[in-house]
Amino acid sequence: MNIGMKFKIPNEYGNYLKQILDKIDSDNYTWKIEEAEVYKVELTDLFTMDKYSNYDFKKIISQDRYYTVFTNIKLYEKEDKTIIRNYEDFLNSTCILILLVTDNIFVEIYSKSENILKIIYENALKNKFTDISYITKNNFNRREFSAYSD
Helix, strand or coil, rough: CCEEEEECCCHHHHHEHHHCCCCCCCCCEEEEEEEEEEEHHHHHHHHCCCCCHHHHHHHHCCCCCCEEEEEEEEEECCCCCCCCHHHEEEEEEEEEEEEEECCCCEEEECCCCCHHHHHHHHHHHCCCCCCEEECCCCCCCCCCCEEEEC
């Protein structure tokens, strides 16, 4: 069973978060920004809050150009105070997706939904991201869900 996927994005300005998350039905969900160093062209922060409605989040990531150094973004189906440090915490929360970008290019996504993973896989192919592969329970080796560690 697939629990996530990983791939590489270009090391340049773009709207890669939008490209990665395109066509995911998240209308009634909340996006939470746990860690982020994402800059607009004028070197101001892309994310100014730590929680966004789906509408506001999609509007922000749809901007033409920003640079993602690192980020840890979570999608929740309802309010949840659970601190997600590891995979077990993730499974026991209402979080349905975790998106990690590290070192500008390395993307890891974990989801409880096979459909979401399929959409993201198709988005990665369509946008010509590289080194695309699924993460399974057999090859999962992340100790904690943080953009700072593996």
